[in-house]
Amino acid sequence: MRVLLIEDEEDLAAFIVSLLKKSGLAGDYASDGGRGSFLARTNHYDLVITDYILPKLDGRSLIKEIRDDGRQMPILMLSVRQSAADKSDVLDVGADDYLSKPFSSEELLARVRALGRRSPNIKNRILTFRNLKLDPDTFRVSKGSQNIKLTNKEFSLLQYLMLNAEHVVSREILLDHVWDDEVDSFSNTVETHILRLRRKIESKGEKIIHTVVGRGYRLDYRQ
Numbered sequence: 001m002r003v004l005l006i007e008d009e010e011d012l013a014a015f016i017v018s019l020l021k022k023s024g025l026a027g028d029y030a031s032d033g034g035r036g037s038f039l040a041r042t043n044h045y046d047l048v049i050t051d052y053i054l055p056k057l058d059g060r061s062l063i064k065e066i067r068d069d070g071r072q073m074p075i076l077m078l079s080v081r082q083s084a085a086d087k088s089d090v091l092d093v094g095a096d097d098y099l100s101k102p103f104s105s106e107e108l109l110a111r112v113r114a115l116g117r118r119s120p121n122i123k124n125r126i127l128t129f130r131n132l133k134l135d136p137d138t139f140r141v142s143k144g145s146q147n148i149k150l151t152n153k154e155f156s157l158l159q160y161l162m163l164n165a166e167h168v169v170s171r172e173i174l175l176d177h178v179w180d181d182e183v184d185s186f187s188n189t190v191e192t193h194i195l196r197l198r199r200k201i202e203s204k205g206e207k208i209i210h211t212v213v214g215r216g217y218r219l220d221y222r223q
Contacts, residue, residue: 001116001156002026002177004043006036006050006062007078016049019105020112024139024152026180033057041069044176047115052079052090060093067094074115078103113137127162130221132201132208134162143201153178154197161209161219170216 003020007013008031020027028043030036034056040048048066052059063075074096079086087098096118097111113136127134131144136159141148150158156178161169171190175183183189194209194217202208210218 001046003047004045006030033062037062037065048075063094165219
């Protein structure tokens with residue numbers, strides 16, 4: 001899952017981005033509302049986290065711009081404002097959740113996981129594909145009775161492929177949803193991670209992740 005954080009407090013932003021990445025999520029960052037609105041409307045994010053009080057464009061106006069542009073990703077508002085009126089106003093304009101500052105790491109991640117499950121692609125908390133099972137809440141993957149240990153990036157890659165099982169997913173879409181904007185799009189990082197993931201989830205003679213030449217990758221048991 002790829003997350004956009006819009007926060008002007010540098011220390012807090014660095015902490016949240018680090019927290020997201022340690023949880024296996026790809027995190028991009030904008031320090032003002034204008035830049036944040038632009039990124040949210042021109043990139044493919046699965047979740048937006050935004051502060052209320054921001055330079056150039058406040059969080060409420062930012063959310064309205066995103067929704068007016070037709071973007072439907074979940075949005076979590078962070079704010080020191082705690083009045084019922086402020087919360088109702090932000091939710092009415094298009095936010096999906098509101099978390100008051102200060103907050104704990106555990107609560108923020110719980111909200112992020114809950115909002116991630118509201119994505120149009122995510123219908124069940126635990127993903128299954130034949131005998132593969134992936135639980136995003138416990139960060140566990142199993143194949144039959146065997147537990148499979150994956151890195152954060154391998155986990156996110158498999159999760160996205162499972163969400164789109166039996167459909168071709170292009171390299172560009174994987175870069176958009178699994179990696180942050182710091183990745184070199186000309187590198188072979190996607191191919192390398194696909195290779196490593198295949199080694200971990202495929203048995204000898206078995207093919208689960210298929211390369212569709214010129215188009216991308218497909219999670220499928222068909223040969």
